[in-house]
Amino acid sequence: MKVLVLAPSAYLLGGVQDWLASLVPGLRAGGLEVTVAVPDGDHHRHGPYARAYPALAAQPLCNPSGSVEGRVRAIATLLGSLNPELVLGVNLVDLYPAAQRARRQGRFHGRVVMTLHALQAEYFDDLQRHGAGIDAVIATNRLACRLASERGRIDPARVLYAPYGVPVPPWQAPGGDPATTLRLAWVGRLEQAQKRVHDLPPLLAALEALGVEVQLSVAGDGEERPALERSLAPWIAGGTVRLLGHVDQRRLAEEIYGHHHALVITSAWETGPIVAWQAMASGMAVVSSRYVGSGLEGALEHDATALLFPCGDVAAAAAQLARLRQGALLERLSRAGHALVAGRYSEAASLAAWRRALHQVMELPPLSEMSPEPAPAPAGRLDRWLGRRRGEDLRRLLGQRFRHGSAGSEWPHSGGEADGAAEADLLAAAGQLDHPGAPHD
Template sequence: MKVLVLAPSAYLLGGVQDWLAHLVPGLRAGGLEVIVAVPDGDHHRHGPYARAYPALAAQPLANPSGSGEGRIRAIAALLGRLNPQLVLGVNLVDLYPAAQRARRQGRFDGRVVMTLHALQAEYFDDLRRHGAGIEAVIATNRLACRLASERGGMDPARVLYAPYGVSVPPWQAPGGDPAASLKLAWVGRLEQAQKRVHDLPPLLMALQALGLEVQLSIAGDGEERPALERSLAPWIAGGTVRMLGHVDQRRLADQIYGHHQALVITSAWETGPIVAWQAMASGMAVVSSRYVGSGLEGALEHDATALLFPCGNVAAAAAELARLRQPQLLERLSRAGHALVARRYSEGASLAAWRRALDQVMALPPLAAGPAQPAPPPAGRLDRWLGQRRGEDLRRLLGQRFRHGSAGSEWPHSGGVGDGAAEAELLAAAGRLDIPGAPHG
């Protein structure tokens, strides 16, 4: 079976990138022909991506004009040239109208799958808008599966689950004496809306008030780094906090996983996170917010596989961390977390789930031909004067090209515009589904 994966190339860090880097070689080893294509432009750049992930052997996908019509043409041409049996879309929304166009032109008869990695309103809006041409959704989280049906309108029979996977070495007990000094790590993108990084300074204050001696390593980068460094300045100066910046997978294994006693997660929502499974695989305990996405997944169970606290409640988080001064509790959580990941989130378990999901997609009844996709908005005067297709023809003939200010503008992840109110409403509704009875704002 020939599988085409379309993914962004602007981002070299993160769980989605790590997932793809492990999944594709595994599928190839299992006998599938897997082709990866990534955009090549100003913000999405094939060269750095190919160097970061050489095992993917990613092909470049160029849009000479930079317009929306140009993106659709580029993908439709690729589909026509390869005619894969299965296409996995990874946060590139133009795949869906491009596939419908290639189908109508008789150049492509494969199946299109949305891989869902986020609990964000715009992706469920995309499902409603383009669902007539999407054969299936494969989500990495149980709650995301529910939302794909309830918010995205997908037939539940076409919503499949396949989790992220991590390498699981033999279990090792956390080192050091937690009663003397608790060695903690926080790993992720330094941003507030999802990751809630600004919970860390008040958490340190709460730990200080309890008389805990801690060492906190923060691995990650992002837009909130300067503000976070200012807030953490007293602890950084005193040696309590280390800001490591971006840390690749090799350095995470060498400096973080297995070298700290616990991972702290402060997130509002997650569809993994991979960092939790990686920490557990290394023998670290996990102390986490009850983030939206943790309930239906059923992996982080309070006092069984992890210690949990209400999202944003730093006093409760500090109290749970204080319990880790008991070596017996730390070892029990370490063993239970390692066993959980070995059973449910190992690379082998994940690969088997993804291969099973792909086979299920191919076994689904084919979709009826849907309505023609609406044309993208006019990209400029040529489109308004001549229509998008003739405007695009002339634009290419003249060598005109749009310059985009961001990666999301150059190759959009979704068809919507981020709306704070819509995201808040989704998060509240998702929380009620995920953890019934818990307070969600």
């Protein structure tokens, strides 16, 4: 089977990048012919991406004009030249109109799949807008599957599940006496809306009030780092907290996973997270918020595979963490978490699920109709005067090019950015699906 994967290249860090770097070599080893293409421009740069992930052997995808029409034309041309049987879209929304164009022109006859990695309103809006041309959705989380059907209006038969996977070494409990000093780690993007990174300072204060001696390693970078560094300053100065910045997978394995007693997760929502599976695989316990995405997934069970607390409740989080000073409880959670990941979220289990899902997509009946290609707003005066396609022809002939201020403008993840109210509405509805009857802010 010929498979094309289209993914962004502006982001060299994160769970989606780690997932793709693991999945593609596994699919190739199983006999699939997989091509990876990533944008090459000002913000999305093929060169650094190819050096960061050499095993993907990604090829560049160029848009000489920087316009919407240029993006659609670039993808449609690639589809026409490769004519893959299956295309996986990873957060590049222009794939969908490009595939419709290539299909109408008779240059592409394959299936189109959205891989869904986030619980954000804009992606479900994209499913409504482009769903008639999307053969299937593959989501990494059970709740995301439900939302793809209920919010994205995709036929449930066309929504498939395949989780992330991580390496699972033999079980080994983390060393050191938790009753003396409880060694904790927080790993992720330093961001507030999803990750709730600013819960960490009050959490440390709550642990101090309980008399719990801790050491916290924070691995990650992001827009909230300066503010977090200021609020954590007393603990950093006292040696309680280490703010490590970005830590790559090698250093995570060498310095974080297996070298702390527990991973702390404060998130509002997740579709994994991969960091939880990595920590459990290393023998660490997980103490987590009951984030949206954890309920239907059914992996983090309180007092069985993890310790859980209501999202944002730092007093409850501190109380659960304090329990880990009991060595027997820590070891029980460590063993249970390791067994969970070995059975459900290992690289082998994940790869088998993705291979199964891809073959299921190929067995689905063809889409019933071909929807018209959406017409975006004119990119400039040439489009208004000549029409979008002739305007693009002249733009290329004249060597004109749009300059974009951000990666999301240059090659958008989605067709639009939902406002705060839309995101809050989605999170509330998702929370009720994921944790029925539980209170939600």
